[in-house]
Amino acid sequence: MVAVQPSTGALQIGPINLWAPVVLAPMAGVTDVPFRRLSRQFGERGLPAEYAQHLPQAQRGVDAPAGLYVCEMITARALIENNERTRHMIAPDPQDRVRSVQLYGVAPEAMEQATRIIVSENLADHIDLNFGCPVPKVTRKGGGAALPWKLDLFRDIIEAVVRASREGDRDIPVTIKMRTGIDDAHQTYRDAGRIAQDAGVAAVALHGRTQAQYYSGRADWDTIAQLKEILDVPVMGNGDIFNAADARAMMEYTGCDAVVIGRGAQGRPWLFTDLVASLLTDTVTVSKPILGQVCAVIREHAVLMVEHARDEFDGMRNMRKHVGWYLRGFRVGGELRHDLGRVSSLAELDDLLSRLDPDEPYPPSAQGKRGRAGTARKPHLPEGWLQSRTLDPTGRQDVAAAESYADGG
Numbered sequence: 264m265v266a267v268q269p270s271t272g273a274l275q276i277g278p279i280n281l282w283a284p285v286v287l288a289p290m291a292g293v294t295d296v297p298f299r300r301l302s303r304q305f306g307e308r309g310l311p312a313e314y315a316q317h318l319p320q321a322q323r324g325v326d327a328p329a330g331l332y333v334c335e336m337i338t339a340r341a342l343i344e345n346n347e348r349t350r351h352m353i354a355p356d357p358q359d360r361v362r363s364v365q366l367y368g369v370a371p372e373a374m375e376q377a378t379r380i381i382v383s384e385n386l387a388d389h390i391d392l393n394f395g396c397p398v399p400k401v402t403r404k405g406g407g408a409a410l411p412w413k414l415d416l417f418r419d420i421i422e423a424v425v426r427a428s429r430e431g432d433r434d435i436p437v438t439i440k441m442r443t444g445i446d447d448a449h450q451t452y453r454d455a456g457r458i459a460q461d462a463g464v465a466a467v468a469l470h471g472r473t474q475a476q477y478y479s480g481r482a483d484w485d486t487i488a489q490l491k492e493i494l495d496v497p498v499m500g501n502g503d504i505f506n507a508a509d510a511r512a513m514m515e516y517t518g519c520d521a522v523v524i525g526r527g528a529q530g531r532p533w534l535f536t537d538l539v540a541s542l543l544t545d546t547v548t549v550s551k552p553i554l555g556q557v558c559a560v561i562r563e564h565a566v567l568m569v570e571h572a573r574d575e576f577d578g579m580r581n582m583r584k585h586v587g588w589y590l591r592g593f594r595v596g597g598e599l600r601h602d603l604g605r606v607s608s609l610a611e612l613d614d615l616l617s618r619l620d621p622d623e624p625y626p627p628s629a630q631g632k633r634g635r636a637g638t639a640r641k642p643h644l645p646e647g648w649l650q651s652r653t654l655d656p657t658g659r660q661d662v663a664a665a666e667s668y669a670d671g672g
Contacts, residue, residue: 277465278436279325279389281327282327283329283538283542284330284521285331285524285535287332287528287535288501288524290525292581295581298564300356301560302528302532303358306330306538307328309535309539309541309548310539314543321360324362327360329539332363333391334353336393336396337377339374343377353387364390364391365392366393366424367393367406368406369405369662370662375424378423387435390436391437391438391468392420392424392439394410395440395442402642402643404665405662408444409644411455412652414454414458415654421458421459424437425437437465439459439467441455442474445475445644453490453493456494467490467496468498468523469500471500474642475640475641487500491519497520498520499519504527506549507549510524524538532560551624551625553623554593554623555622557625558619561590561612562612576608583603586603587603592625593626594620595619
């Protein structure tokens with residue numbers, strides 16, 4: 264079968280053909296199989312007719328009609344140790360058109376070994392590397408957004424993964440997602456972008472915030488534009504995209520090749536309908552589902568969660584945060600919202616949702632910023648981390664020893 268090549272809007276990431284320049288960012292505890300499937304299905308609803316007619320011919324593993332939908336972060340060491348929860352997380356969704364996994368680690372040897380597992384077991388068609396996480400439990404060990412400061416370690420990790428991704432008859436494209444730096448005084452994105460390109464990555468995603476910013480303030484889109492100017496590989500922009508107009512504005516302002524959506528998609532998988540439609544046509548689409556329609560999506564999401572989980576209670580427990588995001592801005596009432604936050608079965612969910620007004624219109628407040636924001640904070644880093652841009656052998660051993668996968672991925 265020959266991969267379909269739509270005439271406009273396509274972006275190549277290695278052998279993968281993105282019909283729409285849209286990527287769902289990996290988010291821990293969020294972008295599991297149910298959320299990815301829903302988001303992708305909504306994205307495909309946004310395909311214009313000239314694209315949608317090619318859907319039956321789309322080649323699995325190569326064609327990504329509605330963009331890439333990335334699995335939540337997988338820890339290399341946990342995969343190597345065959346951690347049960349990690350194995351569950353990385354298990355591909357049979358309905359995924361392109362299986363996309365984000366891998367995290369701080370030791371080149373472990374990252375290479377984990378990549379070989381992914382390749383040998385045919386677990387993914389695309390690997391993304393996490394160099395953007397600002398969470399203290401990650402950065403204080405030298406990982407995530409802290410790691411690109413150490414140029415040698417950063418290079419060695421990428422080269423190791425790219426090398427392993429090309430073994431045998433597989434050639435899995437590798438991309439990276441990173442931040443602009445530690446803080447304003449310790450920027451890393453220019454050096455890191457060049458190193459990643461030279462090491463063989465297929466694309467680079469940049470979140471226009473520093474580690475210190477966390478999710479506060481405004482994303483600096485100028486940094487995305489500057490990175491686009493100095494790299495030849497595709498550059499994908501991330502930060503402060505909460506609707507289709509934001510996505511178009513970022514692409515026009517920065518010249519980036521695709522947009523990466525994180526917090527903006529929480530509780531709004533229909534956002535991908537708007538993004539795909541708006542980035543492939545001249546019209547900006549804005550979905551405003553009434554509460555009854557939102558409840559139907561909640562129910563669909565909950566069923567998928569239960570099917571994917573160990574049991575009904577486990578699935579509904581993981582569903583609770585999503586319910587809160589879905590109902591943001593609606594007039595739910597404190598007691599009912601509290602009960603929904605403790606829901607433990609599909610029958611209980613049905614009963615609680617039946618008490619809502621299905622005709623309530625979509626509230627304007629639900630269309631703004633979502634997810635974590637907070638304030639800027641002092642970066643958590645290993646002791647002496649900023650004293651040098653390189654890491655000696657002892658330092659590497661200390662970083663590798665400090666890495667933990669206690670959360671199972």
